[in-house]
Structures are given as C-alpha cells and as structure tokens.
Amino acid sequence: MTTADAEEMPGRGQYTDAARRERLEWLRGVTGVPLAALDEAGIPAQDLVGNIENYVSTVEVPVGLAGPLLFRGDAARGPVTVPLATTEGALVASTTRGATAVTRAGGVETRVIAQRMTRAPAFEFDGVGAAARFAGWVTGQHAELAEQAGAVSRHSRLVEVDPVQLGRVVHLRFVYETADAGGQNMTTAATWRACQWINDRLTLMPGMAPTWFAIEGNMSGDKKLTHMNAILGRGTRVTAECALDRATIRRVLKTTPEAIDRTYRIAVPAAQQAGMVGFDIDAANVIAAVYVATGQDVASVYESGGAVFGVERAGDGLRAFLLLPGLLVGTVGGGTGLPRQRACLEALGCAGDGGVRRFAEIVCGFALAVNLSTLAAVAGGQFADAHERLGRPRRVDWLTPADLDAPLLEPLLAKAMDEPELRVAEVAVRADAPQSGLLTEMTARGDRRKLAGVFPLRVGYTTPDQGVGHLDLVAKVKPLDEEVIIAAAKLASLSGGRLAELYTRWRHWTGFKDVHTREPALYRSGDPALTRVLPRVYGVHVDPAREAFVILMERLGPDVVLKDTADRPGLWRDEHVRAAIAGIARVHAAWLGREDELAARGWLGRVQSAERMAAMGELWAAMAEHAAAEHPHWITPDVLRRLRRVIDSAGEWWARLERLPRTLVHNDFNPRNIALRTPGLDLVAYDWELATLHVPQRDVAELLAHVLPADADESRVAALLELHRTSLAAAGAEPPDAASWREGYRLALWDFSITRLQLYLMTHTHRALPFLDHLVPTTLRLLELEDRRAADAG
The missing domain is CATH 3.30.70.420 (Hydroxymethylglutaryl-CoA reductase, class I/II, NAD/NADP-binding domain)
Incomplete structure (x- = not known):
C-alpha cells in the first residue's frame, strides 16, 4: 500500500454506516482480501464518536465469569463474580480456583489507599x-x-x-x-x-x-511502568490481603503452605536479578481481562500491572497481600459508556459516579486470587502440565473445514455406493452446531487450526444412472490419542496432590491409548455383527502424515429415538433397555471365546491385565479420595471405604475376570453413544474409540448404571442380566451358567466403579457433567445390591 493509497481512504471523520462500509470496501480493494468476517458492524457507527476513528467493524472477545470471591473491603463487600474478557484458556478457571480458596478461607480484605492521576x-x-x-x-x-x-x-x-x-x-x-x-x-x-x-x-x-x-515531557509515566509511579502512585493505589489455612491450600490449591512459601522465596531474588519492578506472578492477566470487559483503556495495563505481591507463613497456613500502586480505572467516560462494557460494570455494581473505589478493590482482590492460584500451580507442579502440548518434530498440514469437500468425500462415496462415476457436486456443513463427544471436547484447547469433532454434512452428488441425489452425513474427525491423553492429564494436574502425580505415571493405561486408530479400524473391519449395530458407514479416510482420521457415516434421522439422552435417563423405558441389551449381545456373541483372534487383528490396542490393575491401585485410590474430597454428597466416608476395599483387592478379582469368557466390548455403552432405530427398536451404537477386550457384562453394567433408577430393585437387575445371557445363547454363543454370569457382572461393575466412574468424577470437578446426578447414585445402588447378595450368600 502506497502513501497515495492511504490518503484516499474514504469517509474520514464520518460516523455513519455508509462511511463504514465505504472504508471496508476500500480496505478490501487495497489488500485483496475478502474480509467477510468484518461485514457486521457490531456497534452502530454513530455510537462511537469520541471512541475510535475510521471505524470499520468490531472484534469479539469472549467473556467468562470468574468467582465468586468473598470481599471484606472498604468499598467492596460480599460475594463478587467478575467478567473476564480473554481468549487465554485456563485464565478464568485459574482465577476461579484462587477465588474459591480465598473465599473458603474467609475472604479478602481490600482498601483503596489513594487515588491520583499525573501529567508532567x-x-x-x-x-x-x-x-x-x-x-x-x-x-x-x-x-x-x-x-x-x-x-x-x-x-x-x-x-x-x-x-x-x-x-x-x-x-x-x-x-x-x-x-x-x-x-x-x-x-x-x-x-x-x-x-x-x-x-x-x-x-x-x-x-x-x-x-x-x-504538554508532556515523558515523566508522568503515561502507559509506561516506572519506579516513580510505583512509589508515588499514578491511578488508584489499592491493596488486598487474605489468609489461607492449610486445609484450604491442600483441598483447593492442591499443594502445601511449605511448597508455596519455598517457591515464593526462590522467586523473589530471581525477580530482583531480572530487574522486575515490584514483584508479581500474573496480576496483569486479570487486569487486562477486566479492562477489556469493562471498557477501560487497555494500553494502561502496562503501568497498571506493576504490582507488589507478598506471601508469608502464618501459623499453619499463609498470609498473602497484593499492592497495585498505579491501577488506572474509571467507571465514567471513555469506553465505559459502550453498552456491553457498561453492562459488565453494572454487574459488578460499579457503573457511573461513585463506583471507582469498589471497582479498584474488586480488580485487586481478583488479581490477588490469580497470583495465589498460579503460584500454587508452580509449587504443586501443575503449571507445566496445564500448558503441556503434543510435541511434533515437523510441521503438520492438518485438515481444515475446507477439506470436508469433494476431493476427500468423492472416492469414499463412490466406493460405498458402488458408483464409480459418482461425482460430488456440493458439500454444505449444516447449520447445526458441530457435535463433539466428551473425548473430542477434552482436546478443544489444543491448536484450533486442527479440525476435530463431528460435523453434519449435506452432500449433493450425481451418478450416470440415478442423476442428482443428496445425503445427510456426518464426518467424525478424530483427535490423536496423545492429544486426548494430555487433555485428561491436565484435568488430573488441576486436581493436584497424589492424583496429579500418579496420573502422570499411569496416564497411558487409563483407556485412551490408540483411540484415534481403533475406531477407524473397527469401522473398516466389515464384521457382520458390528455392521448390524453401527450407523451406515460411507468410508474411512486415514492419512497419518496429516494426522487425519475421518469416519464418514449416515446422519441418524427421525427414525432413531433416544439419541443423546444421557442427561434424560427417565426416557429409557424397560422395552428400550431390553432392546439395547439384546442388540449388544449379538456383538458379544460374535467374539465370545475368540480372544486370541480378536487380539491378532492388531487394532484393539492395549488391554488391561490383573497385574497392571493391581499396580495401578494407588491411582484408583487417589482418584477415589479426590472424589470424596470434591463430591462428598456422593462419595461419603462409607462409600469411600467400600471403594477402597474393591481397589485394594483389584489384583485378586481382576484375575478372576481374566479367567471368565471375554469378548469385544463397546466399553462406553451408555445413552451418549447409543440409540434405537424404529420401528423395531434395533440398536445403533457409535463412538467405539474405547472398545476393548473384557467380559461382556462390562457393557451391561455401564448401561444399567446410566438408565436404571437410583432405587432399582434386585428383580429387575436379575431379569436384565438373564436377558443378556440368554441373548448371547440365542446368537450362537455358549455363555456360562447364571451364577457365573452374575459373578462376572459384579466384577465388571466393580471395574466400572473404580475406573470410568472415577474419571467422570475427576472431570466433573472442572467441567460439569450433568449425567452424574443420576449415574453416581444408581451405580452406588447397584453396588449395594451386589453387597447384599454377597452377604446373603455368605
């Protein structure tokens, strides 16, 4: 772009939508870029007089809620939830963690010391x-x-x-x-x-x-961090202080007072050697996010973020303080009058005249909270884990949404439909939001340039014989197993304590290894028993060099019921449960007693063993203890003792499991991944990434835990288990007698309760899983029924 081009920008000084569009068209012309994302203005041009010049569009920054944090301040009192505008993953979660710790320990005391503004x-x-x-x-x-x-x-x-x-x-x-x-x-x-x-x-x-x-000789320090302003103040001088007891530090921050104190004492001289003004961890993170959300002058983060943070031992816990000597904030003027920014200020109770002292105290209190959370993450070894990424020795040409088009889809459809001359005419990603399973969602904080998820497609095609046709499909684009493993390890790291340490040691044996290769291979297998329950598959595309593992399948339509009903278990009536059990029994029957053949296929991946289950007992125990601490309404002391008994004897009862007839199991058999096709209520089972070798009762135990009521009775459980056993026999398998079958179910239920259920509970600490409100009580009820049977038999 030349100087002459710049001088020809249209609509200078004009605050109308017509002038905005003229400027946008001019920018398209000089850059050669479509810039379609800038078409929508976001804010009417006439509302921005005095806020910006040469307006063309807005850039959206997502706003999340952190807190609540209990304030015992001079101007800020009571619980406060703060809006943070940021694209930095984990900032809101980390701030909330710090706020939770401070609140549980009694809250934060805040006070504005002085308020000054300088010009020099x-x-x-x-x-x-x-x-x-x-x-x-x-x-x-x-x-x-x-x-x-x-x-x-x-x-x-x-x-x-x-x-x-x-x-x-x-x-x-x-x-x-x-x-x-x-x-x-x-x-x-x-x-x-x-x-x-x-x-x-x-x-x-x-x-x-x-x-x-x-008018300014550069001594005021405007938008610069200076020692003079750190001492004399420029903006609002505000401080915050709190005390943290040992129990709160261990439970919420997942470390110890000694570890935080030591990390702090090592960090202070390092900061001095580096020439840091003051001492701080990451107060600027919260300050910047609050500034964007509330219409502050964002460039002032540079000087406002200069902080003095201190930690000292106090009794059996810690005291911590934060001083912001030059916090530049306002509640009138500038960007604070824009509609959404003003709404955020109103949510804080700080909009307009009289709000600045409360606002400054809120910012300082939350900045202290994030400092404590981040320092604890470093002290507890969680900081690096939270930022772990999958290492790649070379650049990868990942799939993008543009790749879900004719070159990828055409050969798959031509082969699946036995139409060599088929041509894909158009591909449209349906308006439905991309669907993602829990595993894919766990990896969402990776590189967003990489396509992953379940994408509904409307595909138009032509063939010489049939002419024009359309298909409603979904493309399931899978993340790598290591991406899933890292995402799960981050959740464990945030849980802290022994769980974080032990999960790192065993993370490749928690079921997620090979998830990206197992499911495509299973869909490609052509096994008749599997084909009967799978959605119709139109092809599998695998390109390891691009980390591309894509399954193209039918989009389940209105003839399918009970899809995605994990949060609505009451919809599963008895005939539905029986149909699902009978349907999966046919898959179980096809592979029962063929363990060696199944393993020889090569795609099953790692299979758990009694020896390893016993060695991993320390991890299962740490997970159960974490669940008891975080979810005591479910995992009561009595429940924890029951789980510990199961965990402590895992090597012995898993050896019994290994001696029972085993088969291919779905291993995630619940209403998130299954549905029924009408009118015959035929099973449709998808999301087979966790499939493994196990006793067939493993799938039934999981299904019952998801769909039976929390007051399920023995007679119903017994009837459904017998249905499963007789269905296998009807499909040509030779299951054990009823007593041995019930024993296999009991052991499978134990396995589910100390592994998958604990993984769910760990996840629920950081990402709400509503289906646990039903799943946990029902699982505990099923365990209780087995305990009663054992007691009666003994």
Whole structure:
C-alpha cells in the first residue's frame, strides 16, 4: 500500500454506516482480501464518536465469569463474580480456583489507599538559573493553577504541583484526584489550561520566558511502568490481603503452605536479578481481562500491572497481600459508556459516579486470587502440565473445514455406493452446531487450526444412472490419542496432590491409548455383527502424515429415538433397555471365546491385565479420595471405604475376570453413544474409540448404571442380566451358567466403579457433567445390591 493509497481512504471523520462500509470496501480493494468476517458492524457507527476513528467493524472477545470471591473491603463487600474478557484458556478457571480458596478461607480484605492521576509538562529555559527560579516560583502558584485546572473538568482536582529540575529543563508533575474517571484525557486538558496560564505569566517576567514547552515531557509515566509511579502512585493505589489455612491450600490449591512459601522465596531474588519492578506472578492477566470487559483503556495495563505481591507463613497456613500502586480505572467516560462494557460494570455494581473505589478493590482482590492460584500451580507442579502440548518434530498440514469437500468425500462415496462415476457436486456443513463427544471436547484447547469433532454434512452428488441425489452425513474427525491423553492429564494436574502425580505415571493405561486408530479400524473391519449395530458407514479416510482420521457415516434421522439422552435417563423405558441389551449381545456373541483372534487383528490396542490393575491401585485410590474430597454428597466416608476395599483387592478379582469368557466390548455403552432405530427398536451404537477386550457384562453394567433408577430393585437387575445371557445363547454363543454370569457382572461393575466412574468424577470437578446426578447414585445402588447378595450368600 502506497502513501497515495492511504490518503484516499474514504469517509474520514464520518460516523455513519455508509462511511463504514465505504472504508471496508476500500480496505478490501487495497489488500485483496475478502474480509467477510468484518461485514457486521457490531456497534452502530454513530455510537462511537469520541471512541475510535475510521471505524470499520468490531472484534469479539469472549467473556467468562470468574468467582465468586468473598470481599471484606472498604468499598467492596460480599460475594463478587467478575467478567473476564480473554481468549487465554485456563485464565478464568485459574482465577476461579484462587477465588474459591480465598473465599473458603474467609475472604479478602481490600482498601483503596489513594487515588491520583499525573501529567508532567516540560519547560526548557536558557540556563539552569532560570530553570531554578521557575521551579521556586511555580510552587507558590498552587491556588491559581488549581482554579485553572478546575475550570476544565468537574471530576479533576489538582492536589499537588511538583517541579523536578533536570539541568535547564523543569518537569512539572501535576497530580490530580479524578473521582470516578480514569482521568488521562481530562487531566491533559486541565494541565494544558494551567500551562497556558503559566506561559502567559512568564512572558511578563524578565528572564523567565521558556525557550521550549511541551504538554508532556515523558515523566508522568503515561502507559509506561516506572519506579516513580510505583512509589508515588499514578491511578488508584489499592491493596488486598487474605489468609489461607492449610486445609484450604491442600483441598483447593492442591499443594502445601511449605511448597508455596519455598517457591515464593526462590522467586523473589530471581525477580530482583531480572530487574522486575515490584514483584508479581500474573496480576496483569486479570487486569487486562477486566479492562477489556469493562471498557477501560487497555494500553494502561502496562503501568497498571506493576504490582507488589507478598506471601508469608502464618501459623499453619499463609498470609498473602497484593499492592497495585498505579491501577488506572474509571467507571465514567471513555469506553465505559459502550453498552456491553457498561453492562459488565453494572454487574459488578460499579457503573457511573461513585463506583471507582469498589471497582479498584474488586480488580485487586481478583488479581490477588490469580497470583495465589498460579503460584500454587508452580509449587504443586501443575503449571507445566496445564500448558503441556503434543510435541511434533515437523510441521503438520492438518485438515481444515475446507477439506470436508469433494476431493476427500468423492472416492469414499463412490466406493460405498458402488458408483464409480459418482461425482460430488456440493458439500454444505449444516447449520447445526458441530457435535463433539466428551473425548473430542477434552482436546478443544489444543491448536484450533486442527479440525476435530463431528460435523453434519449435506452432500449433493450425481451418478450416470440415478442423476442428482443428496445425503445427510456426518464426518467424525478424530483427535490423536496423545492429544486426548494430555487433555485428561491436565484435568488430573488441576486436581493436584497424589492424583496429579500418579496420573502422570499411569496416564497411558487409563483407556485412551490408540483411540484415534481403533475406531477407524473397527469401522473398516466389515464384521457382520458390528455392521448390524453401527450407523451406515460411507468410508474411512486415514492419512497419518496429516494426522487425519475421518469416519464418514449416515446422519441418524427421525427414525432413531433416544439419541443423546444421557442427561434424560427417565426416557429409557424397560422395552428400550431390553432392546439395547439384546442388540449388544449379538456383538458379544460374535467374539465370545475368540480372544486370541480378536487380539491378532492388531487394532484393539492395549488391554488391561490383573497385574497392571493391581499396580495401578494407588491411582484408583487417589482418584477415589479426590472424589470424596470434591463430591462428598456422593462419595461419603462409607462409600469411600467400600471403594477402597474393591481397589485394594483389584489384583485378586481382576484375575478372576481374566479367567471368565471375554469378548469385544463397546466399553462406553451408555445413552451418549447409543440409540434405537424404529420401528423395531434395533440398536445403533457409535463412538467405539474405547472398545476393548473384557467380559461382556462390562457393557451391561455401564448401561444399567446410566438408565436404571437410583432405587432399582434386585428383580429387575436379575431379569436384565438373564436377558443378556440368554441373548448371547440365542446368537450362537455358549455363555456360562447364571451364577457365573452374575459373578462376572459384579466384577465388571466393580471395574466400572473404580475406573470410568472415577474419571467422570475427576472431570466433573472442572467441567460439569450433568449425567452424574443420576449415574453416581444408581451405580452406588447397584453396588449395594451386589453387597447384599454377597452377604446373603455368605
């Protein structure tokens, strides 16, 4: 773009939508980029007079809620939830974690110490003597200068004029109180008015006329972090303090007071050596996110983020404080009047006149919370885990949405439909939001350039014989197993303590290894028993070099019922449960007793063993203890003792499991992944990424835990288990007798309760899983029924 091009920008100074569109078309022309995402304005142009120039569009930043944090401040009191505008994953979660810890320990005490805004004009004279005389004279003019400044703005009050002489130049630090405004602009105008008065007076004083003058000589520190402002203040000087007891540190922050104290003491001299102004961990994270959400001057984060953070041992716990010596915030003026920014200020109870002190205390309190959370993450070893990424030795040309088009789909459809001349004419991603399973969702914080998820497609095609046709399909694009494993490990890391440490050790044996290769291979297998229950498959595309593992299948339509009903188990009537059990029994029957053949297929991946289950007992115990601490309404002391008994004997009863007939199991057999096709209520089972070798009762145990009521009785459980056994026999298998079958179910239920259920509970700590409200009580009820049977038999 040349200078001439820049001068031809249309609509300068015009705040109309027509002018905005003209500028956008001009930008398209000079850049050659479509810029379709900028078509929608977001904010009417006429509402932005004084906020921006040459307006073309808006950029959206997502706003999340952190907290609540209990305040015991001077202006901020009670629980507060803060809106944070950010695209940094984990910031809201980390801030919330810190807020939770502080709140449980009694809250945060906050106070505004002072509020100042400075502007520092510079006067140059022909010698140091004249400069010195000027510095002496101006200190006696406070009343006149205050009058001049006050004539410009009702919000600003001049409290001090401090001359700083540097040779022939005198910098005048005008110090103001600005009430509820940030004050940078108003104090500039007020200072300009006062300086005009000074210059007028100096022209009448022989030998005192300055040789040069500027409204700012760069001593005010505007949008710069300076030692002077850290000491004297510029903006709001505000502090926050809290105490944390040992129990809260261990339970919420997942570390110990000793570990935090040691990390802090090591970090302080390191910061001094590095030349840090003050000492801080990441207060700027919260400050920037609050600034964007509430319409503050974002560039002021640079100076506002200079903080002093301190931690010290106090009894059996810690005390911590944070000082923000120069927090530039306002609740009137600037961007605070924009609709959404003002709404965020209103949500904080800080909008308009009288809100700035409360606002400053809120920002400081949450900045202290995130400092504590991040320091604890470093001390507890969670910081690196939370930022772990999959290493790649080379650049990968990942799939993008544009790849879900004819070149990829055409050969798959031509082969599946036995139409060699088939041509894909159009592909449209349906308006439905992309669907994602729990595993894919867990990996969503990876590189967003990489396509992953379940994408509904409307595909138009032509064939010589049939002419034009359409298909409703879904493309399931799978993440790598290591991406899933890392995502799960991050959840364990955030859980802290022994769980974080032990999960890292065993993470490749928690069921997620090979999830990206297992399911495509299963869909490609052509096994008749599987084909009967799978959705219709139109092809599988595998390109390891691009990390592309895509399954193209039918989009289940209105003839399918009970799809995605994990949160609505009451919809599953007895005939539905029986149909699902009978349907999966045919798959179980096809592979029962063929363990060696199944393993020889090569795609099953790692299979659990009794020896490894026993060795992993420390992990299962840590997960159960974590669940008891985080979800005591479910995992009561009695329940924890029951689970520990099962875990402690895992090696023994898993050896019994290994001696029972095993088969291919879905291993995630629940209403998230199954449905029934009408009118015959035929099973449709999808999402087979966790499929493994296990006793067939494993799938039934999981299904019953998901769909039976929490007061399920013995007779119903027994009837459904017998249905499963007889269905296998009807399909040609030779299942054991009823007593042995029930024993296999009991052991499968134990396995589910100490592994998959605990993984769900760990996830629920950080990402709500509503189906657990039903699943946990029902699982505990089923365990209780088995305990009663064992007691009666003994």
